[in-house]
Amino acid sequence: MKIVVLGFDGASPKLIDKWINNLPTFKAFKEKGIFGYTIPPVPAQTPVAWTTFMTGKNPGNHGIFSFAMRKKGTYERRIATPKTLEAKTLFQILNESEKKVGVINVPMCGIQKVQGFIAPGFLSKNEGVFFPEEIREKIRLKFDVNKILGDLKTETLGRVKEDPDLFFEEVNHITDEMAEIALYLLQKEDWDLFMTVFMGTDRIQHFFWKYVDQTHSNYEKNKYSQLVRDFYIKMDKITESFLNSVDEDVITIVVSDHGFCPVEKEVVVNNYLEEIGLVKTKNGKIDLEQSKAVSYGYGDVWLNVKGREPFGLIKPGKQYEEVRKEIADKLMLTKINGQVPFKDIWKREDIYTGKYLSVAPDLLIIFKKGWQAARNPEIMEKNELKRYVKKNPMWSGGHDGTHDPVDVLGVICSLDLELEEKKEIRIPLKDLAPTILSLMDVAIPRDMEGEPFKLHFRKDRST
Amino acid sequence: MDEHLQKLEEKSIFILREAKAEFKNLAILWSTGKDSTASLWLCRKAFFGKIPFPVVHMDTSYKFPEMYQFRDGIAKKWNLNLIVAKNEDALKSGMSPKAGRFECCTQLKTDVLKKVIEQQKFDAVIVSIRRDEHGIRGKERYFSPRDKEFKWDYKDQPPEMWDLYSSISKEASHLRVHPILHWTELDTWMYVKQEGIPVNPLYFAKNGKRYRSLGCMPCTVPIKSNAKNIDEIVEELKTTKISERSGRAQDKEEAYMMQKLRALGYM
Incomplete structure (x- = not known):
């Protein structure tokens, strides 16, 4: 079984619910497929959460506890990077079972030796650069870019208060471009697991949450409320394009690593x-x-x-x-x-x-x-x-204040999966890697802590 | 003379003489630390006692008092043509590590170097980095071109085979020359001992602590050590597994990430 994992960093189930009538694809997940929650680890931070997802382990066994950790035996602050990751990833495990992977912009995923291709994500110094070289060359020929821009430029982020419009312009642009490149590779390349993570949802929500969450004490509805909603509509459309680009026997799962709450x-x-x-x-x-x-x-x-x-x-x-x-x-x-x-x-x-x-x-x-x-x-x-x-x-x-994971749940949806029994879906992030391995019929390594969630392939999407 | 050290020295002197012959306006950077002081020593040997180009010290004003004392003493003793470069404007407006270490380093070091290179029209500067200091420095060459923005494209460098150093580059605004690139921390200390090169007393242990690498006061911390002299330092280095720059606040590679995390609000 082949699987596509479409990640939207920090995508909030609360906002999807709020705008469900503008999000036909997510509405279909709710009505026909599955729509539930992912439970992030503590702290519910991007590097910790995606690492937990990739390794199927708690931070005690993958070594990533925060953006900034104390280096052992010193007082130094050390930033989490793929180099500091202490456990095998889902991609490496699949590689050992002769499965091919295509991995684009997954935070904390650096260059790894795999069959297939990888463009490292947030916190890797090789962010956005495709490996191996042949893929880089293909992308250069087709799209005339040397790498993908998986995230906003530091300068744009630093000026978000002065120039919010530039921020939105850039986040929309990089999202469209990355979606186009990812869809191209999805269709042209050979893979067993394809995964890509879009960062825009997280970046936007940090700075603009008060314009969309009525429970925020400074809630204010203005043009930015609209721009955030428009980005969710973009997310819905990207998801739809992915669903339309794969064969019927491929399972597509949409997932976020955490949600948001007011700061x-x-x-x-x-x-x-x-x-x-x-x-x-x-x-x-x-x-x-x-x-x-x-x-x-x-x-x-x-x-x-x-x-x-x-x-x-x-x-x-x-x-x-x-x-x-x-x-x-x-x-x-x-x-x-x-x-x-x-x-x-x-x-x-x-x-x-x-x-x-x-x-x-x-x-x-x-x-x-x-x-x-x-x-x-x-x-x-x-x-x-x-x-x-x-x-x-x-x-x-925010989401990592540090906040209680139940206050910042992420989302998981699919049209290609069904639950063994009818109940609310709440999946700890560390259960996703074993769930994916089990759907792909790959043995789950014994040291993986998560349990496969009881989900089954559903043949007919239309019902 | 120790044969290993002799080989290191010969190669370094060769590089220094090549650089002098090749460039009209050469200068050497001197932090007052052990490596750049050893380089000054090598220059004196290469050019028969007198260093025939300016010695640039980039003064952030946050260095240890011992470093200034040491600098002025050596400058006098070795009759150096010393240029002290400072970003007075930034200092007046209160630049300090409180504004962020990356920003502070940029304004008080990088910008100062850019300015002094421009003003003095240096076409090459000698920098005493070593390959073993840091991961990314492993990719450095002895002659390393930099563009106007100081960017170093490590994938597009002239090849250095069989010790033939090319110094020609179209885009380069100036060249960095690295005469002790092939040395290790231990080599420097053994050479310092053999030659009797003066070093800053901060390197020696006081109350169970010593500095292994010297930078600015707010961003450098001492390591736990009882090494009170060069012999004891050599012994300590043979057994330690901790990186030399661990006492320095942060590495450049990490600095870019920090800057981004700060812009994102994560730091």
């Missing part, structure tokens, strides 16, 4: 850690060696442990547990304008298992909808009245 205020976690005496500063900057615990700008908290960090201050064992408990207890009692911004605080072993558990943050703060961790980890000016809250964050929508 209204940001909390500077390190200010709170300083308030309770754990963060120490030197010349106004955080002194990583002298601090007992710091956050690197997400809902992460890293302790400074003797024997683990170069200048560890906390004894492993009893004292480590006491500090973790102290942080969790104190933060959960912190009120900002009468509200506690935190939903939950988890110890790493509560959510992760596996051999890379030791490089996970020691604690994970889960924020309520509307809140998120301020991304610049440095202490901001002390303002007791505002209690270290940043208003007007850069984003109005």
Whole structure:
């Protein structure tokens, strides 16, 4: 069985529902096929989520816990890249079973030795460049481009507030171009699994969520509400073109890695850690060696442990547990304008298992909808009245604040699959790789943790 | 003299002399660190005691006080034609790593170098990078063309076979010359010891910490070490698995990604 996976990063089931009457393809998924939710990992971040999808493992076994992690045995912040990925991907597993893959713009997927072709995605330094060379040449001849633009330019992203129209123009342009190239390869090349991920949905929603989500406290309907909806209509049309371009015996699955929720205020976690005496500063900057615990700008908290960090201050064992408990207890009692911004605080072993558990943050703060961790980890000016809250964050929508996965569910739909029993579909992302392998009749590696979801091929799409 | 070091030295001196013969307006960059100081030493050997071109120090103003002391001492002792290049405008407007490390490096280092090359009309600059420092540097050549934007197209470089170095390039605005590209960190230290080259005391351990690579103060952290002299450093390097630049805030490759993540709002 051949499979096409069409990914839309951050595509929100809430928005699909909202605009369902303008989205005929998604309406057909609801009426005739399957339409359900994917459950992202913690944190529900693009690199963590797509890696979980690709490996069928929890972060404890693939090693990607965040955009920025602490490099083991140092205080250095390390960015997640395909090089830091510690587990085999679905594409490599298929390759071992002599299956051909075509992979375009999947985040965290770098160059991998496979039969078929790959254009690495977001966070790979080879983003958009096709491997092997022959495919690059074919694309050059046909489309006169050296690589695909899977994502917006850094300059355009940096100027989104000043020039939102340029942002939309570019995101629409790169999406159309990538769709055209992907459809061409889908039809011309030989593959068993074809997968491509469009990033536009995520990028748009971060900056323009408040124009489409009525539950956002600054909700406002204007021309950008329309432009976001138009992008969903584009997504629907691209999906339709994919469905029309493959044979009847191919299963096409549309999936997103997470959804979105409102972001209204940001909390500077390190200010709170300083308030309770754990963060120490030197010349106004955080002194990583002298601090007992710091956050690197997400809902992460890293302790400074003797024997683990170069200048560890906390004894492993009893004292480590006491500090973790102290942080969790104190933060959960912190009120900002009468509200506690935190939903939950988890110890790493509560959510992760596996051999890379030791490089996970020691604690994970889960924020309520509307809140998120301020991304610049440095202490901001002390303002007791505002209690270290940043208003007007850069984003109005988010998913990795860190938010509870159930607040930011992704979507999964197909016309070619049916469920064994009628029930609401909620699939953890790590179950998708084993589900795909099982539909393709490829043995699921024993170390893959996810379970295949009980979905079956449905022969006739029209009913 | 150690045979291995002698071979390294011969090759470096050959490259330096080729560069001097080939270019009208040559200069050498000097960070005051061990590698570029070793290069100055090699220049003195290659040109019989006197370095026949300017020595450029790019001063971000955020260097360690010990680096300035060391710089001025050596400049006097070796009678260097020292050019200190600074981006005064950016510094006046308060540029610091707080504005983002990438931006800070761009304005206080990259832009300064662009300006000094333009002003002094340098057609080649000697840079003391080594292949073992960093992944991407493994692709470097001894003579490496840069365009006006400083872009280095590592896929389109002149071939360097049998040690024949081509310095001709149409698009190049200037050439980078890398005389110690083939050296390793350990080679530099062994050479420093053999030749008795002065090095900055920051490299030696104090209170259990030492600097393995020197940069700007806010963005460089010391490593845990008890190596108090060159012999102990050599011993330490033979056993360590940690990268030399691990104490430096970030690598360039990562810097571009950081810049994008910042624009996206992820950082």
